[in-house]
Amino acid sequence: MFLLLKYTLLYAVVLMLVALGGMFSERSGVINIALEGIMAIGGLAGILVLVLFQATLPAAAVIILSILASAIAGMLYSLLLGFSAITLKADQTIGGTALNMLATAAAVVIVKAYNNSATGGNGSASSKLTYSNKEFIFTAGPLTYNIFLIIGIVLLIAAYIFLYKTKYGLRLRSCGEHPQAADSVGINVYRWRYTGVMISGFLGGLGGFAYIVPSVSTWNFEVGVTGFGFLALAVMIFGQWKPFRIAAAAVFFAVFKSLANIADATFLTNLHLSKNIYDMMPFIASMVILAFTSKNSQAPKAEGIPYDKGAR
């Protein structure tokens, strides 16, 4: 039972962070299907910092540096989406798909190149990185937590306050609902959309790092982040683009996702279901839920439509 709780917390925080990222982007009017790729890039940046500095720098510095690196890398990568979707008014879904493919390919190239040079270039470099994650985990009572739980809760509250209690949040939301109206009262739609996309890159990159590091100490970058970014999109839709609902949806999905991890250690072994079946579950659950909730969806009205100042 504790095991289930442990994994649920771990995955819930990741799903929530990334889904909140998706929320900021979509609330400003840009569909961010590139979350999967942003997570991979963020995770790569954070882990590279871990691998390079873990031996030399003090633990606290490594934690702060790696987390910042992942978030900033995600943010920079999301600028590519912003450039194509906002400045060049390109199709947001296609641009996002391209960035997902680019992220996985680029991550593999970078990791292999790094391993290749580290081992003296014998040509058999793998796409895996190994690191130590014990600085990120601490124990309290019967459970082990990771540092991202605290960061996640802080960011959730910050996201809520920013979006609903400040004028900036109102401006950002207006760009996703009715950009023409927003523009007419002097709000710079392009700037706010860039802001939304960059916040989503920040949270997505951080989420990618939070997904990889606490659970395992070796990661194969060939698999990207195994569809977690897409799952986060489903969480966002299920959470109806609202922060606290997203948090609740993330916990719900995380339970399903955790079942796969605890299957062989608990009573679930008796069911004799294999890992593949459990891996399928969160996706099936999200489809069932989407089928029932999409009819009265509260998606931002202008999402996916490039804003054209001169359009009538």
Add this chain to the structure above:
Amino acid sequence: MGVENATKKNKRIDLSSGVLSVAASLICILIGLLVGFIILCCINGEYAADGFSRIIKGGFYLMPKGIGTVLSQTAPLIMTGLSVAFAFKTGLFNIGAAGQYTVGALGALYFALILQMPWYVCLLAAMVFGAVWGAIPGIFKAYFNVNEVITAIMFNWIGLYAVNEIIYKGVLGSMYDLKTTKTYTLRGSAPQAVIPDMGLNAVFNTKSTTIAIFIAIVIAVLVYIIINKTTFGYELKACGHNKDAARYAGINEKKNIVLSMTIAGALSGIGAGLYYLSGVAEWNPQVSTALPAMGFNGIPVALLALSNPVGVIFAALFVSHITVGGGYLPTKYFQPEIADVIIAVIIYLCAFVSLFKGVVVEAVVKRRKKKAQTAPDGKEADE
């Protein structure tokens, strides 16, 4: 979704010339290759020129075997490219080609290895399996208002895990060879299911160059005819351009969405059939935790071809040319995935290349109008 916008723009551009479309795609390719060259220089400047020439040469680097490899890779790629292109015509984005391809592979392997059917029956089975998987996002889109992109992505993963489970656990019968940790080879266990090669293997000195490439080309031409010369194709395109207008004109747009996705799925399924029934590779249920790249590479193919089924043939040739070239990179200095980076950059550029064209066309039209106005006899410009 924005896809509709894009197709609308394409329509307007059709007025000018196909030359411009080809030029736009070529610009994308050139910039993508340039980025690839820069990456090669960053990783190892000394060998960058050599590496780049290997990518450019593609299959020609290793004659004649390389060309055979390119051809056997192109056949399935044409099919997934057609799948994405067909859905684009109806205003749908079929990101689910990878999942449909996976499920199609199961269909082909099941009919080949367990039921021991001849190759054309296996190919049909792959088509039907893929069609079922393609129909699902269509149904969700038409009747539950769920965006087809989200559904297709979810069913990509569901399909992958389901197929791995079925093959690994032998739910439908024993297809999994413990010794190789892959499915049994078709040539060893089901030679009747291998697509005939008509002597192509001897020509190219390969093992898996079959008539699949010709089957794919024939299907591409058929799709071109369906889209451009039949009422059915017209209805599909009408739904893609303006759903409401199509409904007003008496077209059942829900049926068309489901049909379009079903056909797209069938095309992807055939792609998997052509790949696995040619014996290019065997399915590996333990390593295949990532979706097959063949499915996703259908997207750049369709975009490069601007959704023109005949263009898909050439775009697919190009993409597999580059991928095979990437495989010839010396792993001591470079990573074969650099080819994937180049392809990804090309799709990223393709996303907004139609806009460049829009700008060019507008400029041309404006100039012509100006000319027409200033012309002394006031003759109207022919546009």
